Amino acid sequence: MVVVLNRSYFPEGTQGFLEWNGILVCYTIELPWLENQRRISCIPEGEYVLQKRFSPKFKWHLHLQNVPGRDFILIHPANDATKELLGCIAPLTIQTGIGKGSGSRKALEKLKAIVYKALANNEEVKIRIQSKKIVL
Template sequence: MKNPPFEGTILRRPYTDQGTLGVLTIPLAGFTCFSIELPWRENQNSISCIPADTYLLFRRWSAHWNGFVYQFRNVPQRIAIQSHSGNVAGDKSLGYRSHSLGCVLLGSCICKLWGQLAVGNSRHTYRRFLNAMQGRDLLLEIREADNG
């Protein structure tokens, strides 16, 4: 019998051209870290973060990453959205660097890399995430921080 999914939340901070920072929390797995995604660009493929909503993520092998990643199911008008390691997620059309084509990148701290917002220590943080998840699915709510 398969274990039920863990439940988690990403609370996003306001979007910037350098990326969208957030905090990922998965209480039952005892896991918290920072996240970075692309800026909001109307859910356009490869240049925008995904819409705030609740998604089911599942673990799968990625030949590209030569390891496991977590892939999002049923993202509107998008395919192959994943969570994986990476540091920056800026708007390339404005000269920023990005390790994301719409995916959610994880790190242990917020820092600057190449003069732009970044999450640091991403590979280590992603390994910690994989270990904490124990292969279970993740029901993830992504929501915007309250600006009031």
Template sequence: MRAILSRQKSDDQQTLGKLEVFDANDQKVFECKTLELDWQNNARRESCIPTGTYKVTSRRSVKYGSHFLINDVPKRDTILIHQGNYHKDILGCILVGEKHTDINRDGYLDVTASKATLKKLTTIAPKGFSLTIL
């Protein structure tokens, strides 16, 4: 499986995007919205990760349950795809959700239905995928 994360809009706090997942026949099998921190020169715990292609593997933890680890990110470690709604929920990871909307009315778009969206993604790609970030 392969996935493409298209970054669509960035501001002083965050980056909004769209994640599309394709099967072995190159058919789109899943799509969702993403939320990352804004670009801060790949600074640890302050920035989204660089564009590029990464191997993503499944992972489980007490804190996040089933989620994904993005491997071999330059100068970074433990970059995850996990549930959460707000840019304040992340330290460089990627959140997934159903749509972008300002849930908490702070002026920044968030992602909705993150837990359910992540569950769908882990069901579709239980072993992981190749991720290209544009």
């Protein structure tokens, strides 16, 4: 199973939307692209395996495996990329500005329902991160 994250890059942050089987699951925010620098940049485009992860801070969330030059890249709740993210991806229900949004916990629950079901069926789940050109 592959979920697809389509990104648009801005100096203040990275906006995206996540799809599964061509259907919108949620929106996303990330830090801006700053050459994959730890803690201040979003991660490189590519395909990464997703795994379930638990932490006291985020409870159950998702972990991207084998990100080049990075570790502990997560998909976890956050509504402001610059204040709450260190290279991770935050799902959103609504984007309210570059690197900002709301309804992150609700969006994560929706994403987890899809991903965790596939993992329970012993499917490998990947996220494909790619650039999405905006057509005006």
